[in-house]
Amino acid sequence: MGYKITKKENLSAIDFFMEVEAPHVAKSWKPGQFVVLIVDEKGERVPMSVYYAEDGKIGMFIRRHGVTTFKLWYEKNVGDKILSVAGPLGKPIEVKHYGNVVFAADAVCAQAECYATLKAMKEAGNYTIAIHSFENRDNVYPERFLAKSVADEFYITTEDGSVGRKGHYLDVVKELIEQDKVDIVFAGGKLGSLKKLAELTGSYGIPTIVTVRQIMVDGTGMCGSCRILYDGEVKFVCRDGPMFDAHKVDWDDVIKRDARFVEQQNLARERYIAKLREKGVI
Amino acid sequence: MTRKKPKIIKERVPTPEVPVEERVKSFVEVNLGYDFASAVKEAERCIQCPPEYASCIKGCPVHINIPGFIGKLIEHRDDPKKAVKEALKVIWSDNTLPGVTGRVCPQEEQCEAPCVMGKVGDPINIGKLERFVADYARTHGIEEELLREFVSNGNDIKGKVAVVGSGPAGLTCAGELAKMGYKVTIFEALHKPGGVLVYGIPEFRLPKEILNKEIAKLRELGVEIKLDHIVGKTITLEELLEEYDAVFIGTGAGTPKLLNIPGILLDRIYSANEFLTRVNLMKAYEFPEYDTPITVGKKTIVIGAGNTAMDAARSALRLGSEVTIAYRRGREDMTARIEEIQHAEEEGVKFEFFLSPVEFIGDENGKIKAVKFEKMKPLEERDAKGKRKIVGTGEYVTLEADTVIIAIGLEPNKIISEEASSLKTNPDGTLVVDKNLMTSIPGVFAGGDAIRGEATVILAMGDGKKAAKSIDEYIRKKHLSA
Ligand SMILES: Cc1cc2nc3c(=O)[nH]c(=O)nc-3n(C[C@H](O)[C@H](O)[C@H](O)COP(=O)(O)OP(=O)(O)OC[C@H]3O[C@@H](n4cnc5c(N)ncnc54)[C@H](O)[C@@H]3O)c2cc1C
Ligand SMILES: Cc1cc2nc3c(=O)[nH]c(=O)nc-3n(C[C@H](O)[C@H](O)[C@H](O)COP(=O)(O)OP(=O)(O)OC[C@H]3O[C@@H](n4cnc5c(N)ncnc54)[C@H](O)[C@@H]3O)c2cc1C
Ligand code: SF4
Ligand code: SF4
Ligand code: FES
Numbered sequence: 050m051g052y053k054i055t056k057k058e059n060l061s062a063i064d065f066f067m068e069v070e071a072p073h074v075a076k077s078w079k080p081g082q083f084v085v086l087i088v089d090e091k092g093e094r095v096p097m098s099v100y101y102a103e104d105g106k107i108g109m110f111i112r113r114h115g116v117t118t119f120k121l122w123y124e125k126n127v128g129d130k131i132l133s134v135a136g137p138l139g140k141p142i143e144v145k146h147y148g149n150v151v152f153a154a155d156a157v158c159a160q161a162e163c164y165a166t167l168k169a170m171k172e173a174g175n176y177t178i179a180i181h182s183f184e185n186r187d188n189v190y191p192e193r194f195l196a197k198s199v200a201d202e203f204y205i206t207t208e209d210g211s212v213g214r215k216g217h218y219l220d221v222v223k224e225l226i227e228q229d230k231v232d233i234v235f236a237g238g239k240l241g242s243l244k245k246l247a248e249l250t251g252s253y254g255i256p257t258i259v260t261v262r263q264i265m266v267d268g269t270g271m272c273g274s275c276r277i278l279y280d281g282e283v284k285f286v287c288r289d290g291p292m293f294d295a296h297k298v299d300w301d302d303v304i305k306r307d308a309r310f311v312e313q314q315n316l317a318r319e320r321y322i323a324k325l326r327e328k329g330v331i
Numbered sequence: 332m333t334r335k336k337p338k339i340i341k342e343r344v345p346t347p348e349v350p351v352e353e354r355v356k357s358f359v360e361v362n363l364g365y366d367f368a369s370a371v372k373e374a375e376r377c378i379q380c381p382p383e384y385a386s387c388i389k390g391c392p393v394h395i396n397i398p399g400f401i402g403k404l405i406e407h408r409d410d411p412k413k414a415v416k417e418a419l420k421v422i423w424s425d426n427t428l429p430g431v432t433g434r435v436c437p438q439e440e441q442c443e444a445p446c447v448m449g450k451v452g453d454p455i456n457i458g459k460l461e462r463f464v465a466d467y468a469r470t471h472g473i474e475e476e477l478l479r480e481f482v483s484n485g486n487d488i489k490g491k492v493a494v495v496g497s498g499p500a501g502l503t504c505a506g507e508l509a510k511m512g513y514k515v516t517i518f519e520a521l522h523k524p525g526g527v528l529v530y531g532i533p534e535f536r537l538p539k540e541i542l543n544k545e546i547a548k549l550r551e552l553g554v555e556i557k558l559d560h561i562v563g564k565t566i567t568l569e570e571l572l573e574e575y576d577a578v579f580i581g582t583g584a585g586t587p588k589l590l591n592i593p594g595i596l597l598d599r600i601y602s603a604n605e606f607l608t609r610v611n612l613m614k615a616y617e618f619p620e621y622d623t624p625i626t627v628g629k630k631t632i633v634i635g636a637g638n639t640a641m642d643a644a645r646s647a648l649r650l651g652s653e654v655t656i657a658y659r660r661g662r663e664d665m666t667a668r669i670e671e672i673q674h675a676e677e678e679g680v681k682f683e684f685f686l687s688p689v690e691f692i693g694d695e696n697g698k699i700k701a702v703k704f705e706k707m708k709p710l711e712e713r714d715a716k717g718k719r720k721i722v723g724t725g726e727y728v729t730l731e732a733d734t735v736i737i738a739i740g741l742e743p744n745k746i747i748s749e750e751a752s753s754l755k756t757n758p759d760g761t762l763v764v765d766k767n768l769m770t771s772i773p774g775v776f777a778g779g780d781a782i783r784g785e786a787t788v789i790l791a792m793g794d795g796k797k798a799a800k801s802i803d804e805y806i807r808k809k810h811l812s813a
Contacts, residue, residue, distance in 0.1 A: 073557075073565050082564075087522055093613065093622040094522075116622050133522040135559035266613070266623075269520050269561055270744050271530075271585040272605035278596060283589055288746070302596045305697040309598045313624035320619055 051130030055106055060194060062187035064112050064157045065122055071134040072105035080165040081142035081260075081292050084109075085268035087133040088120045096265045096287070098237075099137070100161035100194075107134070110194075112157040115318045123330055138268045139291045142166060142258065148232035150175040151225060152196065153218035153246065155182035159237030162260060164196040166235055171199050178202040178225065180218040182238075186211035219245055226253050235259065236295070240307055244300035257295040261286050264309055277303050341452025344373040346459050355648055355678050358534040358616065362434075362670075365463040367411045374404040376448060377455045386445035387457060393793045395425045397442060397457055400464065416473045418464045423477070425796075426461075427506050428499060430469060430541045431528060432789050433462025435638075437668045441789070469544055478548060481510060488514050490576040490806045495562045495747070498526020499788045500581030500779025502549060503795030504802075509552035511803055516575070517549075518560040523612065526583055528788070530612040531604070533642050535649070536671070563750035568775065576809065577774045577802045580762065581795060584741045584780035590634070594691025597699045599626060603635070603643040603738035610646050627652045628733030632702055634658075634688055635738030636665035637785075641672060643736040644680045652734060654680045659687040659707050664718045683730070685709070687723065691735065703729045741785050759784060767801040768794060774809075776802055 056068035074084055078099055084107065085094050095117050100108040111118050125131060150170045154163040160181060167177040179200035183189045189205065189212045197203045204221050205213030214221065219242065225231050226249075234250055236243060237260035250257040263275040263286045270288030277284055278299040284290065325331045347363045348354075354361050365373065379398045382388060387397045400421040407414035422429045436442070438458040446454035468474040489512045494505045497519040505515045523529050525542045550556070560566060562582075571578050587602035589595055601609075606625070609615040613623035631647040633640050636658040644654045656675070658665065661684050665672060676682070686704035694700045706726045709719040743760040755763040755771035761784050762770050762777045770777050778794025780786055 073560060077565060077567075088622075091614075091621045093624075116619075133559050135520065135522065135561065135565075137564055138561065266605060266608050267521065269585075269746060271587075272608050273587045273589055273602040274605045276589065276596065283591070283595060299596075302697075306596060306598065310624045310626065313618065313626065317619040317622065317624070 051132055052134045054125055054127050054129050054131065056108070057125070057127050060110060060190045061183075064110055064160075064188070064190070066100070066108065066110055066194060067121065068106050068108045069131065069134060070105060071107050071136075074134060074136045075102040075105050075107050078102040078107065078137040079141035080144065080162070080169045082137035082139050083268075083291060084134050084136035085138060085265065086131060086135075088117055088125065088131050090132065092120070092132060093117055094133075094266055094268065096138070096268055098158040098161045098260070100164060108161075110157045110161040115314050116321045119318070119321055119325075123325060135268065138287055140289070142169075142235070142292055144169045144173050146174050148175065149178065149230050151178045151180065151222060151231050151234045151236075153180045153182070153222055153234060153236040154238050155218055155242050156238035158260065158262065160190065160195070162235075162237050164194075164199060167196050168199040171201075176201050178204075178230070180204045180206065180221045182206045182218040183208075183212070185209050189213075217242065219249060222246065223249060226250070226255060231255055233258070235292075237262075240300065240304045243295060244304070247295035247298065247300065251296050258292050259295040259298075260291045261293050261298060261303060262291070263303065263306060277306070339378075339451060340376045343376070343453040343456050344369045346456070351677050351679075354535065358649060360538050361535050361674055362459075364466055365459055367414075367463075367467065370460055370463040371404055371408045371414075373456050373460060374401045377401045377405075378448065380447060386447060387442045387455070390445045391442040392787075392789050393425045393796070395442070395461075396421050401455070401457075401460060404460070404464075411467070412471060412473060415464055415467045415471070416477060419468045419473065419477060422461060422464060423481070426789070426792060427503055428545060428788075428792060429461045430465030431499065431537065431545070432792070433458050433460075433465055434537050435532060435668070436789050437787065439669050465541075469541070474544075474548070478551065487512060489803075490514070490810070491516070491574070492577050492579065492802060492806075493518060493571045493575040494579045494581065495571075496520075496526060496581040496583060496779075496781070497524035497556065498581055498583045498779060498791060499528060500583070500781070500791035500795040501526070501579065502545065503792040504579045504581060504778065504799045505554045505795075506549055506552060507796050507799035508802060509549065509554050511799070513803075513806075514553065516555045516557060518557050518562050518566065518571075520559070520561040521612070522558050524556050524558065526581075530608045531639065531642065533607065533611050533646050535645065536642065561746060563746040568747060568751040568754070568772070572772075572774060576806045577776065579795070579798050579802065580747060580770070580775065580777040580781055581779045581791070582744055582747060582781045583791075584761075584783075584785050585744045586742050587737070588740045588742060589737055590688055590739065592688060592690055594693055594699070597691050597693040598697050599628065599699045599733060600691060600735045600737065603633075603639045603736050604741070606643050606736050607639070607646065610650070616646075616650060625650070626734075629653060630732050631655070631734040631736065632657055632730060632732040633736045633738055635740070636660070636667060637738060637740075638667045638671060639741075640736075640738035641667045641675050643738050645671075645675055645678060647734065647736065648678055648680060655683055655730070656680060657683045657686045657688070657702070657704065657730070659685065660718060660721055661685060661709055685721065686728065687721075689727070692729070699732060699735050701729050701731050702735060703727055741780075743781055743784070767804075768798040769801060769805070774805065776805075
């Protein structure tokens with residue numbers, strides 16, 4: 050049992066790339082859908098976006114966040130197995146001709162989705178614009194992992210201007226809208242940025258579809274852990290999303306619910322780091 | 332040999348239980364069951380009504396020959412192995428998971444309710460006897476022995492069947508078909524098979540060891556289990572029909588109903604499914620040794636009064652919280668098994684009746700801090716299920732709580748029916764089936780909670796068994812006409 054790791058590569062100071070054999074997922078995955086993986090017997094079920102799915106394998110970008118992702122980075126190497134990969138989950142994005150399509154990303158999950166989404170959008174005849182935002186030079190990925198090859202226009206921003214433009218995708222999106230170059234925006238990443246994006250594009254009336262991250266357990270609509278208020282109704286992100294119209298999401302609640310287990314996560318992370326130190330790994 | 336005319340013994344032979352102080356600190360099984368001697372003693376209380384008349388048989392949804400299996404215990408009382416083997420044979424012809432049903436069936440409403448002994452004293456403890464047979468057989472190698480005798484030598488495979496979902500319905504259907512000589516593949520969305528038996532019902536009520544053994548048995552019968560496969564996403568129903576001769580859908584009723592009242596997004600409000608899945612399936616009670624977290628405060632309110640509510644309440648108690656069950660109806664309307672209600676009470680769970688939640692009140696950090704309830708009152712009039720109707724009184728109370736678990740019911744998960752649009756559903760989301768349990772798509776059968784809504788383990792198993800028969804007939808016909 051288990052799913053073999055076929056590639057692993059560092060992307061930046063905080064993120065890495067991993068490819069896993071999961072033919073059942075790769076066969077039917079479509080952009081917008083995600084997987085739920087479990088590292089080992091004691092592991093948590095965690096959702097991950099998919100960067101690509103081909104030849105029976107799926108690629109993922111993973112941030113070294115806490116115990117699960119630390120285990121993936123420090124304990125699992127090419128040839129090793131992870132316990133479970135379930136999916137694809139969630140609804141695919143509607144791929145069709147929209148005109149000018151922007152994908153804006155400022156965190157790991159969205160960096161993966163940017164490539165996958167724009168590739169499909171370009172094949173559907175859209176003009177594609179990719180915006181990858183990073184905090185600083187250390188966090189920027191090598192260009193071959195970004196959406197350059199599928200983007201008609203391509204931007205990198207850093208907060209300190211050390212690579213690409215100084216600023217954030219929000220600045221670029223605003224400029225592009227003012228140049229009348231945007232028919233629809235797709236985005237994902239930090240929830241705080243998505244809230245601001247929703248305000249920005251809302252004021253211009255630009256359709257905006259974003260990935261809403263929520264804490265999940267099963268990922269199949271069985272537990273309600275991932276519930277949000279959407280247009281006044283309770284929706285389950287894993288089943289009804291994960292992509293939603295950003296203008297209908299109650300962002301303050303989404304942000305609060307993302308912090309539900311912060312104390313436990315920190316505790317587990319500290320405990321894990323202490324173990325790594327003990328073993329001399331770090 | 333003629334048996335002495337049985338002496339009427341009014342009282343049940345008791346089964347030992349782990350003392351309250353000990354069990355509230357752990358997830359060990361509460362009831363310890365009978366040993367052989369006490370099982371025989373309880374069996375001897377049964378007056379062995381003739382099977383044609385035995386009212387207990389009529390009360391069991393799958394009509395197990397109850398006096399038959401009890402009789403074997405009495406008959407071979409000097410040879411425990413033989414007694415159990417013979418008894419298990421009788422049970423197995425109607426029920427392949429007695430270790431589960433003996434523990435979780437609402438016996439007081441089913442087999443034990445009409446038992447004639449109940450008219451003069453306690454009804455026979457049929458559930459515990461059934462459990463005893465299963466447990467003894469499992470731990471003494473009897474099950475394996477019998478299994479080998481049951482299996483048809485599998486050289487001539489009669490066809491291929493896909494089973495969707497590995498709850499009691501799916502497991503039973505798969506087992507029955509495998510015994511008939513079909514090649515069966517189970518597709519399960521989660522990373523462990525068992526459905527509610529693995530993610531819902533806690534260890535202290537149904538040790539996972541029992542389920543693991545059942546699954547191992549199925550694998551021995553040649554059943555393949557594909558975990559992490561969500562039918563409708565990973566693979567479609569149509570694709571299954573291309574590869575298999577027939578499909579059985581046993582996807583259960585796994586989607587929690589949540590209260591549509593203000594504050595539902597507050598932290599530490601869990602659906603019972605989220606709570607129980609974190610605790611049981613993911614072992615959050617061993618966090619941080621296990622990676623999945625759960626947070627439970629000092630005061631938990633559980634809303635609802637079914638088995639799910641009792642399981643959630645008793646789990647929260649074991650995680651160190653004070654627990655109150657708040658129910659909008661009265662004590663006699665609670666739907667949980669009596670044994671679970673008794674255990675909950677013994678362990679210190681408090682009950683509040685005639686309270687219907689209207690609002691969840693949060694603190695400045697977005698955590699639940701209290702629940703506002705409307706007081707309800709019962710009317711004389713009864714609803715379709717025979718329960719007294721209730722109405723609001725316009726009076727409110729607010730109870731403090733730093734954790735809330737909502738256990739007000741479940742509905743079918745729509746993943747399959749959304750994807751396969753020709754699969755007809757009822758307004759409540761359950762699948763439409765005919766008398767042979769075939770859905771609106773030829774060759775696709777369904778059973779268990781997926782067609783009934785929230786029901787019971789034994790009904791799900793009954794459906795699995797019935798569907799296996801229908802599938803066998805369907806495939807035979809198909810091959811004949813081909
Ligand atoms: C639809 C979706 C797609 C995602 N895609 C990616 C991705 O491509 N790459 C990536 O690195 N991360 C992605 N995530 C987040 C990913 O699930 C978390 O990185 C992971 O759970 C972290 O676990 P941890 O133990 O390493 O860290 P923790 O210390 O446990 O948590 C760190 C962060 O991850 C979030 N998180 C923790 N557990 C869960 C959980 N069970 N479900 C959801 N979020 C959780 C927490 O809110 C916290 O912000 C995605 C989340 C969702 C919902
Ligand atoms: C907490 C709790 C306590 C209970 N206690 C009792 C009790 O004491 N006694 C009793 O008789 N009954 C009890 N019940 C009810 C009983 O468990 C159910 O009636 C029974 O499990 C239904 O069986 P099933 O096989 O139909 O479905 P389930 O047990 O729900 O199993 C369905 C399975 O299908 C899988 N699945 C769903 N969708 C898909 C898909 N698209 N693709 C692949 N797999 C899928 C699910 O992951 C799950 O494993 C309880 C229920 C709960 C929730
Ligand atoms: S299956 Fe359930 S109802 Fe039937 S005899 Fe066994 S315990 Fe009683
Ligand atoms: S009704 Fe009661 S006494 Fe009669 S056979 Fe059934 S269990 Fe025995
Ligand atoms: S993660 Fe359980 S319902 Fe979405």
